[in-house]
Amino acid sequence: MLAEFQKEGKFSIDSVVAFASKKSKGKKVSFGDEELTVLDLENYDFVGINIAIFCAGSHVSERYVPIATEAGCIVVDNTSRFRMKEGVPLVIPEINKDKITEYKNHNIISNPNCTTIQMLLALHLLHQKAKIKRIVASTYQSTSGVGKAAMDELYNQTKKIFMNEAKKPEIFPKQIAFNCIPHIGEFMEDGSTKEEWKMQEEAKKILEEDIKVTATCVRVPVLVGHAIAVNVEFDQHITEEEAREMLSEDDGVLVQDKREDGGYMTQIDVVQENAVYISRIRQDDTVKHGLNMWIVADNLRKGAALNIVQILEILIKEHL
Ligand code: 11C
Numbered sequence: 001m002l003a004e005f006q007k008e009g010k011f012s013i014d015s016v017v018a019f020a021s022k023k024s025k026g027k028k029v030s031f032g033d034e035e036l037t038v039l040d041l042e043n044y045d046f047v048g049i050n051i052a053i054f055c056a057g058s059h060v061s062e063r064y065v066p067i068a069t070e071a072g073c074i075v076v077d078n079t080s081r082f083r084m085k086e087g088v089p090l091v092i093p094e095i096n097k098d099k100i101t102e103y104k105n106h107n108i109i110s111n112p113n114c115t116t117i118q119m120l121l122a123l124h125l126l127h128q129k130a131k132i133k134r135i136v137a138s139t140y141q142s143t144s145g146v147g148k149a150a151m152d153e154l155y156n157q158t159k160k161i162f163m164n165e166a167k168k169p170e171i172f173p174k175q176i177a178f179n180c181i182p183h184i185g186e187f188m189e190d191g192s193t194k195e196e197w198k199m200q201e202e203a204k205k206i207l208e209e210d211i212k213v214t215a216t217c218v219r220v221p222v223l224v225g226h227a228i229a230v231n232v233e234f235d236q237h238i239t240e241e242e243a244r245e246m247l248s249e250d251d252g253v254l255v256q257d258k259r260e261d262g263g264y265m266t267q268i269d270v271v272q273e274n275a276v277y278i279s280r281i282r283q284d285d286t287v288k289h290g291l292n293m294w295i296v297a298d299n300l301r302k303g304a305a306l307n308i309v310q311i312l313e314i315l316i317k318e319h320l
Contacts, residue, residue, distance in 0.1 A: 001305040002053075002312075003032030010309075011316045019044060020056065046071035051315070053308060054078060069107035074315070076109050076308055080194075083110040083202060090205050092117050093310040094252045095124045100314055109311055114303025115139050115195065115217065116202040119228050121276045121302065122295045125250045126243055127207060130234035130289065137199060137215040138229045141184060142222040142267060145299055146171060151223050158221070176221050184217040193217060225267030226299040229280075234289040240281050243291055247278055252302065257281050265296045274301050 006013050018029050019041040027038045041060070046052065046068040054061045054068075055078035065075050065082065082088045087105035090112050091097065103109045112120075119137060126132070143150040150171045157177040160167055166175075174181050185194030192215075200213040248255050254275040256265045264279030276297040284290030297303055 001301070001309045003034075005309045005313060007032060010313045017049075021060075046073045049073045050320070051076065051312065053312075055304070055308075065108065072107070074103055074107050074109070076111060076311055076315075078111045078304060078308060080113065080198060082106070082108050083112065083198075084205065085110075090202060091311050092120055092124075092206060092307060093314055094121060094250075096206055097314050100311065101319060103315065103319070109315070111304065111308050111311065112202050112206065113195070113198045114145060114297075114299040115141065115215075115226055115228060116199055116206070117303050117307055118226065118276045118295050118297040118299075119199065119230060120203060120206055121250075121252055121297075122247070122278050122293065123230070123232060124207065125246050126232070126234070126238060126291075127209070127211075129242070129246065130236045130238040131209070132207075132211045132232055133235050134212040134233040135203070135214070136231040137213060139184075139195075139199075139215065139217045140180075140220045140222070140227040140229075140267075141195075141217060142220065142225050142299060143172075143176060144224045145184070145219075145226065145303075150176075154221055154223065172219065176219060178221060180221070181219040182216060184219055222267045224271045224298060224300060225296060226303060227267055227294065227296045229294055230292070231284055232291050232293075233284075233287050234291070237289045238291065240283050240291060243293075244281050247281070252276060253278060255279075255281070264294060267296060270296050270298050272301065273298055274306050276302055 018036040018038045020038045022040050024038045025040040028035050051074050052068045053076050058079040058081040061077050061079040061081040068075050083090050088108050088110050089099035089102040090110045091099050143154045153171045154176050161177055188197055195217040196215040199215040203213050247253055255278050257279045265277040278293055278295055280294035282292050284292050
């Protein structure tokens with residue numbers, strides 16, 4: 001996406017380098033029409049590098065982000081390592097792009113978790129009209145949230161089951177083919193998981209509001225695309241028509257909501273799409289001011305890469 005944005009003239013990059021662990025040193029990765037040779041992150045001198053994007057897991061960020069920032073490099077971090085750190089901006093550009101300037105505190109901007117991004121992008125405008133009191137979210141998250149090895153496990157397990165050659169799962173705690181696993185991220189003391197905790201805490205930090213979020217995060221046998229069923233309780237009434245109208249005009253969001261067979265979006269429909277799609281908008285009359293909706297997005301786009309390059313575009317144009 002970085003190369004795509006550069007091609008579209010959204011920013012220009014003088015030079016780009018790719019890093020990974022020693023294991024991947026020398027491998028080739030594509031960057032638009034170019035091919036980059038992967039360098040070893042260990043002992044790399046970041047002096048002279050303006051911006052680094054980290055997306056290799058929290059433990060890598062924990063060790064190497066401080067080395068990069070101390071060398072004067074601004075880091076856009078796609079991991080959870082610094083998201084909740086005081087002074088580190090956690091940014092979804094459509095919602096809080098003004099926070100980007102706070103990169104100056106620690107030379108870090110954090111990219112939120114994918115489910116947080118798609119849920120808040122769908123809800124932030126409604127929150128301006130009627131304050132959100134509580135969100136009940138159930139997620140249906142694809143294997144690409146874990147990475148390529150997890151996608152391979154789904155693909156290979158599915159094939160092997162058809163061939164009667166079932167094999168023990170290696171990446172997921174249970175069989176993922178033809179199954180759903182209610183467990184994403186490590187378990188917390190209260191019985192929730194880290195992914196569920198992230199949805200609550202990141203939402204509060206981004207909206208700067210003490211809203212209640214209770215989530216159940218579930219891994220489903222899908223390669224790309226996360227879906228979230230949300231039930232939202234507001235402090236005042238908002239009709240489904242008002243919600244549909246507001247969402248139809250919202251940046252980054254598209255409403256696809258016909259009450260007929262196939263009149264809603266699913267994960268397969270949003271692969272390689274930049275927008276967050278909203279379907280099944282309807283009143284929830286079991287609470288005073290409630291709405292239900294179904295939110296689907298490509299977790300590798302708006303949930304990760306797209307949000308990062310949008311942050312970069314603003315950072316470069318407006319702050320550097
Ligand atoms: C998943 N949402 O689907 C996770 C992946 O904190 O950035 C992203 C984890 C994170 O497993």
